[in-house]
Amino acid sequence: MKSRTTIQDVAKKAMVSKVTVSYVLNGRDADVRISQETRARVLQAAEELGYRPSGVARMLVNQRSGTIAVVFQYASYFSHWSSFTSDVMRGVCEAAVVEGFDLMLHTKATETVDQELNQLLDGRVDGALVLRDGNDPMVQQLINRGFPFVLFFTRNYDPRACFVDSDNYMGGQIATDHLIKLGHRRIGMVRGSHQSTSSNDRFNGYRDALESNGIACREDHVLAIPTPDSPLGGLDDLMARPDRPTAFFIWSDDVAYPVMGRLKELGFECPRDVSIVGFDSLPSSELCSPRLTSVKQAIEEIARAATQMLVARINGEDIRQRQQIFPLTLDIRSSTGPAPDLT
Amino acid sequence: MKSRTTIQDVAKKAMVSKVTVSYVLNGRDADVRISQETRARVLQAAEELGYRPSGVARMLVNQRSGTIAVVFQYASYFSHWSSFTSDVMRGVCEAAVVEGFDLMLHTKATETVDQELNQLLDGRVDGALVLRDGNDPMVQQLINRGFPFVLFFTRNYDPRACFVDSDNYMGGQIATDHLIKLGHRRIGMVRGSHQSTSSNDRFNGYRDALESNGIACREDHVLAIPTPDSPLGGLDDLMARPDRPTAFFIWSDDVAYPVMGRLKELGFECPRDVSIVGFDSLPSSELCSPRLTSVKQAIEEIARAATQMLVARINGEDIRQRQQIFPLTLDIRSSTGPAPDLT
DNA sequence: TATACTTACTGAAACGGTTCAGCACGATGA
DNA sequence: TCATCGTGCTGAACCGTTTCAGTAAGTATA
Numbered sequence A, B: 001m002k003s004r005t006t007i008q009d010v011a012k013k014a015m016v017s018k019v020t021v022s023y024v025l026n027g028r029d030a031d032v033r034i035s036q037e038t039r040a041r042v043l044q045a046a047e048e049l050g051y052r053p054s055g056v057a058r059m060l061v062n063q064r065s066g067t068i069a070v071v072f073q074y075a076s077y078f079s080h081w082s083s084f085t086s087d088v089m090r091g092v093c094e095a096a097v098v099e100g101f102d103l104m105l106h107t108k109a110t111e112t113v114d115q116e117l118n119q120l121l122d123g124r125v126d127g128a129l130v131l132r133d134g135n136d137p138m139v140q141q142l143i144n145r146g147f148p149f150v151l152f153f154t155r156n157y158d159p160r161a162c163f164v165d166s167d168n169y170m171g172g173q174i175a176t177d178h179l180i181k182l183g184h185r186r187i188g189m190v191r192g193s194h195q196s197t198s199s200n201d202r203f204n205g206y207r208d209a210l211e212s213n214g215i216a217c218r219e220d221h222v223l224a225i226p227t228p229d230s231p232l233g234g235l236d237d238l239m240a241r242p243d244r245p246t247a248f249f250i251w252s253d254d255v256a257y258p259v260m261g262r263l264k265e266l267g268f269e270c271p272r273d274v275s276i277v278g279f280d281s282l283p284s285s286e287l288c289s290p291r292l293t294s295v296k297q298a299i300e301e302i303a304r305a306a307t308q309m310l311v312a313r314i315n316g317e318d319i320r321q322r323q324q325i326f327p328l329t330l331d332i333r334s335s336t337g338p339a340p341d342l343t
Numbered sequence C: 001t002a003t004a005c006t007t008a009c010t011g012a013a014a015c016g017g018t019t020c021a022g023c024a025c026g027a028t029g030a
Numbered sequence D: 001t002c003a004t005c006g007t008g009c010t011g012a013a014c015c016g017t018t019t020c021a022g023t024a025a026g027t028a029t030a
Helices: A007-014 A019-025 A034-049 A055-062 A085-098 A113-121 A137-145 A168-181 A197-211 A233-240 A253-265 A299-314 B008-014 B017-024 B036-049 B055-062 B082-097 B111-120 B135-147 B170-183 B199-213 B233-240 B253-266 B299-313
Strands: A067-072 A102-104 A127-131 A149-152 A163-166 A188-189 A221-226 A245-252 A275-277 A293-296 A323-326 A329-331 B067-072 B100-107 B127-131 B149-152 B163-166 B188-192 B222-224 B249-252 B275-281 B293-296 B324-325 B329-331
Touching: A007 A019, A007 A034, A019 A034, A055 A221, A055 B055, A067 A113, A067 A299, A085 A102, A085 B082, A102 A113, A102 B036, A113 A137, A113 A188, A113 B055, A127 A137, A127 A221, A127 A299, A137 A149, A137 B008, A149 A299, A163 A168, A168 A188, A168 A197, A168 A245, A168 A275, A168 A293, A188 A253, A188 B222, A221 A233, A233 B111, A245 A253, A253 A275, A253 B253, A293 B233, A299 A323, A299 B249, A299 B299, B008 B017, B008 B036, B055 B111, B067 B082, B067 B111, B067 B299, B082 B299, B100 B127, B100 B222, B135 B149, B149 B299, B163 B170, B163 B299, B170 B188, B170 B249, B170 B293, B170 B329, B188 B199, B188 B253, B222 B233, B249 B253, B253 B275, B299 B324
Parallel strands: A067 A102, A067 A127, A127 A149, A149 A163, A163 A323, A188 A221, A188 A245, A245 A275, A275 A293, B067 B100, B067 B127, B127 B149, B149 B163, B163 B324, B188 B222, B188 B249, B249 B275, B275 B293
Antiparallel strands: A102 B100, A293 A329, B293 B329
């Protein structure tokens, strides 16, 4: 295991001090003047030795790593690396390249919050993009420490926190409005976790859309997302009732697919008997049959915005707005249609 | 910008030397004995100051970062962060967590190979998982430098190189065999780049399967994957001919979808008029209509295996086998059926 | 001929840890 | 009483850079 070529090696070969090598290689012509001959000698020595400066040593002295961390939820019912995550990463990568930052991934299922914090605070990253729930204990710790981070796809209203999120409330509204306009009056929802802000916001949007149209929001038409324990449990019962929903607004496309599958098995044709609106507008929603109407988040844009906001924080710039909320749009496809006549 | 709490601060507060702090915090009881009182004092001081050791300083002295890089192709017709990439990352993350390594992402579109190398060789990572084509100039550089890395989903037969790959040749074979067994004799292919080993292997498997069944491989039945410039150009012409293929083996599912779409527009029903076999068996292939028969790679497994191999290399273990090749399977769905009678 | 100003370069300290060798002290054994 | 040993701790060197303050020599200015 031969050890790395250091700046000292280059210095010796070029018969100058390592300081000179540093100045030449970093092109700091403004600060220190180096003669052309010396410069050439240094450059050649570096070239011949195949010298690569140690980023680690640099980080240590500069107190800056030029790297940002992306922190994911480490466990969830859905896979970490779904299409959603892909879009997120694309946005983050793009923005990071532009801003000149490298990326670290923190999806590690460490034992304790403390261990996770060690990872983030050990100087290897200048800041973090956090895709955890805004109430995660770790988030509070980061706030208290004054560590530069930006939440995305979630919220935390602490005045010291920054976040970029979709307008989930609006998402619930436009999905529900669309169904109401199609004549549906009994609109069910398959909702996400009660712990998650996004989930609650979507639900509130759904409820308010109903109520502002004079439709009562019925608890018994709201189902929880399936888990390994209770996979679509309530759906069969609900659809067996005479006052069954004629449409569903569903937490996410990933959940909408199996729901559509189950409804078909139960003999309901979509959209003739029941309409479905999903959330995320995954690429697959264009391929499935019927093509799924779905609320679309500007995932890449949000990811880019969050990255830019983080970089601004790292650079100590004044953040004009610490909260950014992006509007949502509805991709109308063929899984939604006029309400059936059930009289 | 208050500077970080250092080991020195803890030492002062606990009234010991920083060496003692280091020993206590690292639990090096075997090497150096510390009294219970001192230990307690140090621990408390560290706790009260909220001390987090600098990973950077550690890396510098240990000459080891506990981090591996994942290097992606920086440009391609397909999106970086497709479902394929998701699966790859899931496998890599899992294995990295188990092995105790952190992850850096290198998808950066740097100007030159040299700049990219700087990134990898600057000591921030102990090794790299490389998802570039095996002939990428960067790969050769890494080999020459003796940098620990493992290629995956591609190959390089240099004896100093390590790789983990799918048996693409076999993939081409089983896809084609399946079609032949269904009675197809005129089987087209939409092939990938001529530069990529995987692509050539798949093609060779396809060709050999044909020929070992007494069917000539016809150049005019082989199309290139669509690019922004020539989107599915040759397909229309090919299908207009009387000796058109009755089946296609297609480079990837991502390409298969638009091909299926176009065939439908041209009035061909799948699988009645034409059968399609894709490659990757994406989740969407279960959702699209008809459900797409597709060759499946053990993506996560390969990613895990590559990660483990890399860690072994980093740890200086003797690598038993520097090449691992994983078999492929065929997910038979409804896009393939008996050959139509075209007489 | 003394003074100031460039030019070209360098020594030493710092960044925040780890490791090695060694030291002071009290207890033990001969 | 002296050598030996174990215990508990520390000084100094080191990892590979950058930065600050300075120095020595040559050149222009007065």
